Amino acid sequence: MKPLGSIRRSFAPWADPAAKPYIVFENVSKVFGDFTAVDDLSLSIYEREFFALLGASGCGKSTLLRMLAGFETPTRGRILLDGQDLVGIPPYRRPVNMMFQSYALFPHMSVEDNIAFGLKQEGMPKAEIAKRVTEMLRLVKLEAFAKRKPHQLSGGQRQRVALARSVAKRPKVLLLDEPLGALDKKLREETQFELMDLQQDLGLTFMVVTHDQEEAMTMSDRIAIMDKGKVCQVATPAEIYEAPNSRFVADFVGSVNLFEGTVARREGSAAVIEGEGITIDTDNGSDAPAGAKVWYAVRPEKIKVSARAPEVMGPNTAEGEVWDIAYLGDMTLIHVRLPDGRVVRTSQLNRQRVVEEPLTWNDRAWISFARDSGVVLTR
Amino acid sequence: MAVEAAEAKIAPVSGTGKVDGGGFIQAVTSRLVIAVPYFWLLLFFLVPFFIVVKISLSQTAIAIPPYTPVFTASDGPSGWWANVREFSFDNYLWLTQDALYFNAYVTSVIIAAISTVLTLLVGYPIAYGMARAPQSLRPVLLMLVILPFWTSFLIRVYAWIGILKPEGLLNQLLLSIGLFSQPLVILNTYTAIFIGIVYSYLPFMVLPLYASLEKMDNSLIEAAQDLGCTPTAAFWKITFPLSLPGVVAGALLVFIPAVGEFVIPDLLGGSQTLMIGRTLWSEFFANRDWPVSSAVAVILLIILVAPIMYFQRAQAQAQEAGR
Ligand SMILES: Nc1ncnc2c1ncn2[C@@H]1O[C@H](COP(=O)(O)OP(=O)(O)OP(=O)(O)O)[C@@H](O)[C@H]1O
Ligand SMILES: [Mg+2]
Numbered sequence: 040m041k042p043l044g045s046i047r048r049s050f051a052p053w054a055d056p057a058a059k060p061y062i063v064f065e066n067v068s069k070v071f072g073d074f075t076a077v078d079d080l081s082l083s084i085y086e087r088e089f090f091a092l093l094g095a096s097g098c099g100k101s102t103l104l105r106m107l108a109g110f111e112t113p114t115r116g117r118i119l120l121d122g123q124d125l126v127g128i129p130p131y132r133r134p135v136n137m138m139f140q141s142y143a144l145f146p147h148m149s150v151e152d153n154i155a156f157g158l159k160q161e162g163m164p165k166a167e168i169a170k171r172v173t174e175m176l177r178l179v180k181l182e183a184f185a186k187r188k189p190h191q192l193s194g195g196q197r198q199r200v201a202l203a204r205s206v207a208k209r210p211k212v213l214l215l216d217e218p219l220g221a222l223d224k225k226l227r228e229e230t231q232f233e234l235m236d237l238q239q240d241l242g243l244t245f246m247v248v249t250h251d252q253e254e255a256m257t258m259s260d261r262i263a264i265m266d267k268g269k270v271c272q273v274a275t276p277a278e279i280y281e282a283p284n285s286r287f288v289a290d291f292v293g294s295v296n297l298f299e300g301t302v303a304r305r306e307g308s309a310a311v312i313e314g315e316g317i318t319i320d321t322d323n324g325s326d327a328p329a330g331a332k333v334w335y336a337v338r339p340e341k342i343k344v345s346a347r348a349p350e351v352m353g354p355n356t357a358e359g360e361v362w363d364i365a366y367l368g369d370m371t372l373i374h375v376r377l378p379d380g381r382v383v384r385t386s387q388l389n390r391q392r393v394v395e396e397p398l399t400w401n402d403r404a405w406i407s408f409a410r411d412s413g414v415v416l417t418r
Numbered sequence: 419m420a421v422e423a424a425e426a427k428i429a430p431v432s433g434t435g436k437v438d439g440g441g442f443i444q445a446v447t448s449r450l451v452i453a454v455p456y457f458w459l460l461l462f463f464l465v466p467f468f469i470v471v472k473i474s475l476s477q478t479a480i481a482i483p484p485y486t487p488v489f490t491a492s493d494g495p496s497g498w499w500a501n502v503r504e505f506s507f508d509n510y511l512w513l514t515q516d517a518l519y520f521n522a523y524v525t526s527v528i529i530a531a532i533s534t535v536l537t538l539l540v541g542y543p544i545a546y547g548m549a550r551a552p553q554s555l556r557p558v559l560l561m562l563v564i565l566p567f568w569t570s571f572l573i574r575v576y577a578w579i580g581i582l583k584p585e586g587l588l589n590q591l592l593l594s595i596g597l598f599s600q601p602l603v604i605l606n607t608y609t610a611i612f613i614g615i616v617y618s619y620l621p622f623m624v625l626p627l628y629a630s631l632e633k634m635d636n637s638l639i640e641a642a643q644d645l646g647c648t649p650t651a652a653f654w655k656i657t658f659p660l661s662l663p664g665v666v667a668g669a670l671l672v673f674i675p676a677v678g679e680f681v682i683p684d685l686l687g688g689s690q691t692l693m694i695g696r697t698l699w700s701e702f703f704a705n706r707d708w709p710v711s712s713a714v715a716v717i718l719l720i721i722l723v724a725p726i727m728y729f730q731r732a733q734a735q736a737q738e739a740g741r
Contacts, residue, residue, distance in 0.1 A: 110640050130643040143641035147659050156655075157645030208645065 052085040061086040067116035076102045078268035089245045091255040094265030100248040104214045108137040138205035140216040144189040151185040157208040175203040195221045215247045289336040298335040320354035325415045337413035342385040345405045346396045356407040474712035475505040509713035526694040530676035533615035537623045545627035606688025614682035623668035630664030670729040
């Protein structure tokens with residue numbers, strides 16, 4: 040496959056068949072009463088990997104982390120860490136630290152005592168603890184709050200204390216359950232990069248739950264998209280975005296246009312799809328045979344919108360009217376309504392300050408996209 | 419234009435004036451609401467307390483009531499003043515002269531303290547178990563703790579006589595399983611008093627402990643274990659410190675009434691036990707010395723003011739921290 044996105048990563052142990060995964064979930068299920076929170080899930084995570092779990096609320100992300108940390112026992116399946124089965128090993132003997140979604144800060148201890156708690160437990164010398172605590176306070180920018188109690192902090196500050204406390208021990212595996220959700224955008228971005236640096240410098244393995252796609256994209260080596268206790272796709276951010284394996288993943292990450300149709304012809308990897316009101320000619324059709332029902336997924340920014348009709352109305356073009364425009368500064372979102380009522384979402388980068396022929400509401404508009412701009416999905 | 423603006427400014431001011439009228443009534447009503455408990459305290463605590471203080475400053479007399487002076491409406495202000503000048507601290511001096519009283523106070527405080535510790539030792543595991551029990555079971559367990567209150571306190575203490583006496587249930591059991599060849603002497607000893615106090619005051623210990631343990635977030639224990647604590651270490655570093663407000667509340671709720679306890683030492687402790695409650699009782703009923711027994715009561719209250727104030731401060735702090 041041609042490289043996707045613009046980033047070439049040198050770190051890709053998952054592509055190396057000889058590499059041994061560090062954390063393995065083997066057909067793990069977790070059932071609460073009659074509710075299956077995690078459903079026959081298998082996952083391999085490599086040493087030094089920054090792994091993100093992305094999924095809707097209630098899909099079992101926290102449960103997965105809690106099983107790895109030792110607070111829930113898998114109903115079925117097993118979890119291996121560095122080749123060792125974790126079953127029966129209590130949380131306090133696992134080389135894993137977790138940042139709780141609810142923070143779980145000790146209310147009777149000051150910020151610094153909270154951060155130092157795990158280190159004291161380890162029996163680290165006092166001077167070293169003090170040094171580490173200062174370092175952690177700097178990481179989360181809470182130097183001025185060291186003596187405060189958790190109830191004297193804001194929500195975002197508490198979240199940072201929880202983060203610092205879990206990072207302080209520098210465990211081999213760090214599980215972060217929504218580590219940055221309560222922070223404002225600027226602080227979140229700064230902390231993201233600092234977390235990435237920390238992970239790089241110390242060679243830790245991170246498993247991070249997040250609701251924020253951008254955050255998952257920014258930080259992680261690979262992302263797992265979860266739905267109803269199952270993993271839908273595990274891949275690099277670029278692959279997830281450019282080559283989703285299902286409509287669910289395509290729709291979950293970013294925004295997407297899905298054209299439904301049937302495969303009319305196939306030649307090698309190329310395919311022609313007859314959709315309603317649009318014929319799609321693509322060079323990366325999946326292995327769907329002729330006659331199969333498929334969906335063609337195209338991201339908004341891959342679609343060109345023009346005020347003038349193309350010379351030939353070939354495949355991958357359609358005519359419609361401008362339905363909605365949103366100017367975002369760096370780009371403009373233009374929604375184009377096709378004659379059958381479907382709305383195609385596009386986003387146009389504002390490369391020029393002055394636009395010759397700006398589009399406006401109810402203008403005729405033609406959309407077009409290149410042969411390789413989308414993917415064919417069969418489910 | 420400017421005039422309009424000025425008017426616009428004035429309008430809300432006159433508006434607030436009207437609101438103030440309503441606010442006045444509201445303020446009076448809210449004061450009244452606060453006044454109710456104060457009035458209650460005044461009527462049923464402060465007034466009786468001053469009567470006791472007054473009696474403690476009087477002299478015994480063979481009369482009804484058995485002390486002088488007695489204030490009557492017919493005396494008039496000058497008569498009242500003459501009465502006030504009769505007041506003396508003789509009864510308090512008397513308390514310092516007989517070692518009996520001092521010993522009774524000290525014994526009472528020691529017995530109450532030991533009982534409080536014992537109640538805590540028994541009550542903590544009960545409260546902990548209740549707080550950890552499945553949600554559906556907790557109301558039943560709470561009910562079981564409160565259930566003894568449905569029977570008269572006196573009857574329950576009497577029942578202990580039947581259990582503890584030499585030929586009582588406990589000794590029969592111990593003898594029949596062959597643990598002892600002689601019946602144990604428990605009744606009429608301090609042990610019996612401890613048993614009685616621990617039994618009677620257990621709910622006062624368990625309930626506040628349960629309240630503080632129950633609201634504790636289990637993820638704190640998980641976090642402690644995650645950071646390397648064994649379950650035991652997590653208990654001592656997290657659970658116990660966080661339940662301290664409950665421990666303090668429970669301990670004081672047991673300690674304060676236990677110091678002045680009369681029924682339990684009287685029924686279970688036998689004649690030789692020296693607790694201030696019994697001393698007070700015998701001064702009052704056996705000796706008919708109301709002034710001295712009132713002085714005993716006032717001193718007892720003064721001894722207990724310190725822990726009561728500490729209790730209130732601890733409650734306020736717990737509320738502060740709980741916010
Ligand atoms: N102890 C439990 N008993 C019963 N059901 C549970 C328990 N813990 C979790 N669940 C259920 O399992 C499902 C998955 O929960 P989980 O906390 O893993 O979700 P999540 O993906 O972390 O969601 P969020 O993003 O909202 O944090 C939820 O439907 C939840 O109600
Ligand atoms: Mg969660």
